[in-house]
Amino acid sequence: MKIEEFTLERIQSLYENTVEYNLSDSGVHPYSLRELLSPEQQNALLDVELGYGWTNGKVELRQAIANLHPNRTPDHVIVTNGSAEANFLLVMSVLEPGDELVVFVPNYLQIWGWARAIGVTVKEVLLREELGWIPDLDDVRKAVSGRTKMMTVCNPNNPTGSVLPRETMDGLVAIARHHGIYLHADEVYKGAELDQDEPPSFADLYEKAIITSGLSKAMALPGLRIGWLVGPVEEIYASWQRKDYTSITTGAVSEFVAEIAVQPGKRQEILSRSKKILRENLALLQRWVNANGDLFSFVPPKAGGMAFIRYAMPVNSTELVHRLREERGIMLLPGDVYGLDRHIRIGVGAPAHHLETGLERLADFVRSDLK
Template sequence: MVKIEPFDVEQWMDKYETIPEVLNIAETCAASISIDDLVGLCEDPNVPHPLKTSTKLTYGAIRGSAALRERLATLYSARVSSPLSPENVLITPGAIAANFLLLYTLIGPGDHVVCMYPTYQQLYSVPKSLGADVSLWKLRREKKWIPDLDDLKALVNDKTKMIIINNPNNPTGATTPKSVLQALVEFAREKDIIILSDEVYRPLFHGVSPVDEDFPPSILSMGYSKTICTGSMSKAYSLAGIRIGWIASRDRSIIEEIAAARDYTTIAVSQLDDQVATYALSSSVMHALLGRNIKLAKTNFAILESFIDENRRVCSWVKPTGGTTALVKFENNGKPVDDVQFCIDVIEKTKVMFIPASKCFGPEFEGCVRIGFVSETEVLKEALLKLGEYVRANLS
């Protein structure tokens, strides 16, 4: 029997996010939008409505519609000499299904996997459940949560089949720079190791600019065929409710192997979800949607930064540069708080919800909480106002 570890972050969310009038700053999606909102962002009034209600609701295109895969392939073909083919993209029910499916297909007993840590628990718990030996490539606060290649090299052995990264990173909000990605790719190529990059928060960068020398591209643009990336419409695109994710790789054989395995799992995605995603990724909509979310991230980042500065006697952070999350450390009398009890007490007394890092990401992160700060701005403001009142009354 496969042993699955409890998925702590998801169980915490399930337990608390439905509390009436909760101020949810645990959510990791950029503030969600409706179909009406999406249509309102469209810059071309002649573009048809995303939902074609006359479509017969068959399984549809098993690998995802040609239009959706073409639009995703175009995104991964920017600024590279070799365009990505739509046949190298596979559509899945969210990135969580994408990650599970590819790990289920490619990893098994006897394999060794190295996974960036902290990160989304699925990325290291699923390989372990499949019988793989898993080593954690630990990020360090003193290095601003940027991975160290020497640490990685000490973990890799002759059985290492895959290196897993998450860029931008959840929960720290750190981005792995281009120079580190290049060194990682060169090392993996020498060892013939697959790199999986979970890029669900890409391209939501708010603290680093595309003109910066070290701006991180997608792993697929780094010139190594044995790279895989996963993504979704949930985080950077504000459309978690349509459950659309994807797997992309320049190695067609990897995609074909995963496509064969999916026959035992999800078969296809909803045609309606596919239509909405295709609309959102059209040139008439995507730029406005991402512009909205990057602006929201920058606005809210400044609000959270101001809160931390005002309460620096009890809280601190490494400023995130991408994604929607920040890892914030709270102290009381100079010692890390019990972050689990802290989160419970805050939600019971203020209705403000965030995630205890020691429970959901590892005991090394005692005293830290993960805040999802790209919610509606008014929600964040109200939550931080109440949290400020709480910490001034209870922490010293």
């Protein structure tokens, strides 16, 4: 099997720990265990036995995740090592060679890459920048065919931070239901909406929806490596069978902490912290864009830990990002990894002083050193 390079992750893996100012992250500045847990919970953590648990996830944790959705049980949930494993298990459980997959782009392209590797035909539907990075439903209808097995969308979106309006969500459900296909939604940024209430999950709108979520992005706990799938029982069981071939189980310590984090009160506490950080940093970024409006512009994100910035300089985005890293110690992501040159992705979940200094270096580089 030939797998195309996952360029986004390859660039980050190579360089994100080598720079002074890493602005490539798409999540929120993480908690420490001391910040997250009460003294009583910290003591209880010391008594966790480091053995194997349930290979599909601790029952109590799966129940806590199921409780986030109406009428769900632990059998509708599988816990995974991060949302990346969840996405992999989804592809291997639902798709087969010769199937057709509709992917909304720009997007986090892990599912796109795995599907192509196993012989799935991938069709792309563009999110339209002029619509605020929202798809045109007519484009979706034209893309879906009799061979389509699944649509996959990232909502809130990576990299643009757009949030699908409820009418668009309902429209996608109607198209999926009409064709009897799966509708997958990556919802790892759900809960980090900045100017609206948290919308429903696709899992709550459609009987053949499968959602990926986890604790790495909106929940600011990437080091736990806890993700999950929620979907129909049969498909979740199939993903469990495939997990026997991958990581077997998640870590006991991570599951203990995750069960605390997904309780409704604690979850809202974490999301409130995330939104406070993101709102303040987005205001900082907006001021910076305004001050450099001859060179940069963007559709302000409505959720999540990043912004997708269009720039006016006549330079390739990958070249720009590598020069910034080598000459100014700043790490960004190039629009090339999403198939959209003349854009860069900037994380807005870092501490404000970190973001501010990185942006200053970026502006200075573009105005003084970029030839």
